[in-house]
Amino acid sequence: MANFDLNKLTQKIQQGVWPIIITLAHLILGVTLVYLNPRSNLAFLLMISSFLSLYALKTPVLFKLVTGALLALVIIPVIGVRNIFYLEVIFQISVFSALALGLNIVVGFAGLLDLGYVAFYAVGAYLWAFFGSQQYYVLHFAPGTQPSNLPFLLPSDMFYLFIFLAIIAAALTGILLGTPVLRLRGDYLAIVTLGFGEVIRVLANNLDKPLNFTNGPQGITPIQKPPMPPAFVDIFNSVFGRFVGHTASVADMYNVMFYIYALVVIIIIIVVTRRLNDSKIGRAWTAIREDETAAIAMGIPLVKMKLAAFATGASFAGVMGVLLAGSRTFVSPESFSFMQSIGVLTMVILGGSGSIPGVILGAATVTILNLQILQGLSLYLSQLRQSDAVIPIINFAWKNLSNQLDPAKYQRLLFGLILILMMIFRPEGLIPAKRQKRELASDKVEVKG
Amino acid sequence: MKRLFSSINIRELLRPIGQLAIFSLGSAVILSAIVLLLALIMDKTAVGLGVLARFHVSLFTYTLVNLPQVLIDGLTIGFVYAAIALGYTMVYGVLEFINFAHSEIFAVGAFVGVEILIFLDGLGILSAVPNWAAFLILIGAILAGMLASGLLAVAVERVAYRPLRGASSRLVPLISAIGVSFFLQDAIRMTESLTTGQFNRIFPTFGNFDDRLKFGELPMGANMITLGVSIKSIIVIIAAVLMLVGLNYLVNATKIGKAIRAVAQDRTTANLMGINVNYIISFTFLVGGLLGGAAGVLYALKFTRIDPFVGFFPGLKAFTAAVLGGIGNITGALLGGIVLGMLETFAGSYLGVFTIGAAGTEYKDIFAFGILILVLIFRPQGLMGENVSQKA
Numbered sequence: 001m002a003n004f005d006l007n008k009l010t011q012k013i014q015q016g017v018w019p020i021i022i023t024l025a026h027l028i029l030g031v032t033l034v035y036l037n038p039r040s041n042l043a044f045l046l047m048i049s050s051f052l053s054l055y056a057l058k059t060p061v062l063f064k065l066v067t068g069a070l071l072a073l074v075i076i077p078v079i080g081v082r083n084i085f086y087l088e089v090i091f092q093i094s095v096f097s098a099l100a101l102g103l104n105i106v107v108g109f110a111g112l113l114d115l116g117y118v119a120f121y122a123v124g125a126y127l128w129a130f131f132g133s134q135q136y137y138v139l140h141f142a143p144g145t146q147p148s149n150l151p152f153l154l155p156s157d158m159f160y161l162f163i164f165l166a167i168i169a170a171a172l173t174g175i176l177l178g179t180p181v182l183r184l185r186g187d188y189l190a191i192v193t194l195g196f197g198e199v200i201r202v203l204a205n206n207l208d209k210p211l212n213f214t215n216g217p218q219g220i221t222p223i224q225k226p227p228m229p230p231a232f233v234d235i236f237n238s239v240f241g242r243f244v245g246h247t248a249s250v251a252d253m254y255n256v257m258f259y260i261y262a263l264v265v266i267i268i269i270i271v272v273t274r275r276l277n278d279s280k281i282g283r284a285w286t287a288i289r290e291d292e293t294a295a296i297a298m299g300i301p302l303v304k305m306k307l308a309a310f311a312t313g314a315s316f317a318g319v320m321g322v323l324l325a326g327s328r329t330f331v332s333p334e335s336f337s338f339m340q341s342i343g344v345l346t347m348v349i350l351g352g353s354g355s356i357p358g359v360i361l362g363a364a365t366v367t368i369l370n371l372q373i374l375q376g377l378s379l380y381l382s383q384l385r386q387s388d389a390v391i392p393i394i395n396f397a398w399k400n401l402s403n404q405l406d407p408a409k410y411q412r413l414l415f416g417l418i419l420i421l422m423m424i425f426r427p428e429g430l431i432p433a434k435r436q437k438r439e440l441a442s443d444k445v446e447v448k449g
Numbered sequence: 450m451k452r453l454f455s456s457i458n459i460r461e462l463l464r465p466i467g468q469l470a471i472f473s474l475g476s477a478v479i480l481s482a483i484v485l486l487l488a489l490i491m492d493k494t495a496v497g498l499g500v501l502a503r504f505h506v507s508l509f510t511y512t513l514v515n516l517p518q519v520l521i522d523g524l525t526i527g528f529v530y531a532a533i534a535l536g537y538t539m540v541y542g543v544l545e546f547i548n549f550a551h552s553e554i555f556a557v558g559a560f561v562g563v564e565i566l567i568f569l570d571g572l573g574i575l576s577a578v579p580n581w582a583a584f585l586i587l588i589g590a591i592l593a594g595m596l597a598s599g600l601l602a603v604a605v606e607r608v609a610y611r612p613l614r615g616a617s618s619r620l621v622p623l624i625s626a627i628g629v630s631f632f633l634q635d636a637i638r639m640t641e642s643l644t645t646g647q648f649n650r651i652f653p654t655f656g657n658f659d660d661r662l663k664f665g666e667l668p669m670g671a672n673m674i675t676l677g678v679s680i681k682s683i684i685v686i687i688a689a690v691l692m693l694v695g696l697n698y699l700v701n702a703t704k705i706g707k708a709i710r711a712v713a714q715d716r717t718t719a720n721l722m723g724i725n726v727n728y729i730i731s732f733t734f735l736v737g738g739l740l741g742g743a744a745g746v747l748y749a750l751k752f753t754r755i756d757p758f759v760g761f762f763p764g765l766k767a768f769t770a771a772v773l774g775g776i777g778n779i780t781g782a783l784l785g786g787i788v789l790g791m792l793e794t795f796a797g798s799y800l801g802v803f804t805i806g807a808a809g810t811e812y813k814d815i816f817a818f819g820i821l822i823l824v825l826i827f828r829p830q831g832l833m834g835e836n837v838s839q840k841a
Contacts, residue, residue, distance in 0.1 A: 180826045185619075187546070195817075195818030202814060405639070405643060413632055413635035416629065416630070417628070
């Protein structure tokens with residue numbers, strides 16, 4: 001009975017003006033709460049989740065676009081500058097969304113499991129890190145011994161050129177790696193890409209001799225940011241200053257700028273993937289993913305199509321790498337570990353491989369879990385540790401809890417659990433791709449012996 | 450008594466020992482020849498001159514004098530890889546599935562063994578024991594590690610792989626296995642750090658495992674290089690050989706081994722022939738886990754320090770070894786492990802000298818991947834594998 005009512009309710013809220021009202025109410029409530037309580041994580045979650053109701057409820061496309069743009073381009077920067085931590089969360093969500101969307105092309109569309117995806121991210125990051133810093137003049141110095149007053153190799157506005165160079169460099173790396181290994185079966189490919197990711201990390205760690213290309217484990221710093229027109233800060237301050245509550249500094253505006261760049265990349269990736277997915281190439285990818293033998297029999301050039309997927313995914317990672325190097329002004333091999341690759345894979349799997357909204361939802365969920373929930377738990381535990389509280393029944397004093405139990409450090413546990421649970425209970429992801437949903441539903445009938 | 454002996458298939462007992470001897474000797478001879486040839490060629494170049502200036506011997510002599518030690522080290526680590534590789538290869542043979550979590554099963558074995566030894570050490574037992582008792586305690590620790598890993602492997606199969614066996618894509622169980630691997634890494638870390646506040650463990654020193662048997666000395670310029678092998682290396686080699694022989698016997702000369710081979714060949718038909726497929730698959734995981742756990746304790750004995758992520762590189766290399774030998778093929782895993790261990794030790798010892806310090810031991814870990822990629826390009830079925838086509 002309750003179920004029936006629920007159905008009726010869902011039908012009702014999808015009709016007439018209800019969707020618009022609910023979406024706006026969600027949005028306004030979220031924004032107001034965040035505005036009033038700038039430190040509340042719950043309010044922030046409520047605000048961010050209004051993207052979900054914007055996506056799920058049936059409203060006119062124009063309404064969706066305008067509200068989405070308003071939220072992403074005006075409200076979030078203002079709120080972000082007000083509390084810089086939110087901007088960091090949002091920036092990370094957008095960076096990981098872009099990475100996950102790139103990996104989604106490889107895993108979700110072409111069905112190739114790439115376990116070394118951040119290697120391409122590293123290629124982009126180290127490309128700008130080398131040319132956008134003083135590293136060229138440090139070539140003959142061991143790490144830590146370079147003189148302090150070195151010039152930069154290139155002017156900072158070359159950043160934009162290197163975004164395009166990174167596309168080429170990462171795609172080339174993808175093709176170079178892909179050509180020999182893409183003939184392999186899927187599970188071998190997974191291990192080889194994993195190995196390749198490790199190779200890139202070990203190279204970044206050790207290419208400080210004989211010539212110092214990467215500065216070893218210490219990483220390269222400082223890397224230049226692209227120049228920012230000073231008018232940008234002034235305009236932002238004069239228009240939004242009274243909402244923000246304090247004057248935005250150049251550093252704040254850099255964060256906003258990189259967030260917007262990441263958004264632009266995401267939009268480009270979405271457009272490209274949608275166009276590709278509906279094209280001949282996209283259909284070829286689907287065919288390869290579903291049945292390689294049948295795809296070959298249909299005359300699909302297997303290796304060429306796989307290479308296309310690999311290179312497209314890689315090039316987006318390369319772009320994000322340049323953005324990362326520019327925004328952080330620092331790169332080190334640690335940012336490109338195997339765990340990062342698995343993190344991005346977890347986002348794709350959680351959201352639904354092959355599904356663009358799903359992947360973005362996955363990236364947002366995992367990033368928020370990582371940055372807010374796990375760290376919030378850590379904070380809470382450390383407060384408990386300092387208090388005199390005792391767990392009642394077993395009489396355990398929180399003070400005695402080991403310092404090592406720091407939930408923020410247990411990302412692997414989180415990623416692992418998400419991967420296992422999703423594979424067992426919902427392999428198609430939170431928001432399944434439309435095509436995939438049909439297939440997985442019909443697959444449940446035939447069980448292989 | 451006579452019946453008992455006649456029921457043991459002597460041939461299956463001797464065959465793997467012969468294979469091991471041939472593989473070890475063969476790879477040792479081939480690799481030594483290559484390295485010595487390289488040394489001869491480079492003797493007169495800058496490389497040779499550099500060695501001459503540093504050690505006052507020619508590059509050829511330097512290479513030759515270091516060779517025996519390199520061979521022994523390579524063999525030891527090669528047998529460890531072979532023991533881990535068997536776990537991958539058995540599961541792959543039966544399920545066509547890369548058990549990505551095998552490296553963590555190996556790590557759990559190492560931790561259980563070491564924790565038991567640390568516990569005994571804390572009681573003050575270990576420091577006082579005579580050498581023969583130390584051996585017995587070590588064997589007990591190895592057995593405990595094996596048991597823990599074996600049971601864990603069976604549990605992991607039951608929870609995370611069996612529900613996915615009918616999945617539409619081969620990637621589904623693989624992703625689940627990656628999840629298990631990550632989950633276990635942090636689970637180990639959590640248990641270890643909650644009990645003592647840190648997650649590294651050191652293999653306690655006891656018995657005479659660290660002593661070295663000295664064979665003699667070789668002159669190198671003014672210095673003498675001592676040739677020797679530590680007792681623990683001998684233990685590792687003997688234990689690995691025993692395990693390999695045991696596994697070979699189990700698979701090739703017992704009834705349950707026949708069932709395993711049947712399931713590997715054709716699961717549906719094996720089921721029709723009255724074999725309980727689920728039981729056999731669980732048993733395969735158990736055996737793989739037992740071997741992995743033993744390898745874990747042996748690894749801890751050899752390298753002393755372990756952490757929750759200790760399984761990652763040995764696991765990957767063992768997988769490489771399995772692929773190199775021909776995955777799904779037990780003999781191939783032995784060959785692959787030995788060859789890979791040798792290659793890696795050779796690279797670790799000589800790369801630095803041959804490249805004048807530009808690339809050294811730090812590239813040892815990625816050397817295996819280079820080999821993996823080369824094998825997969827030129828001989829994807831591996832050294833010993835027949836042309837295994839994908840099962841329908």
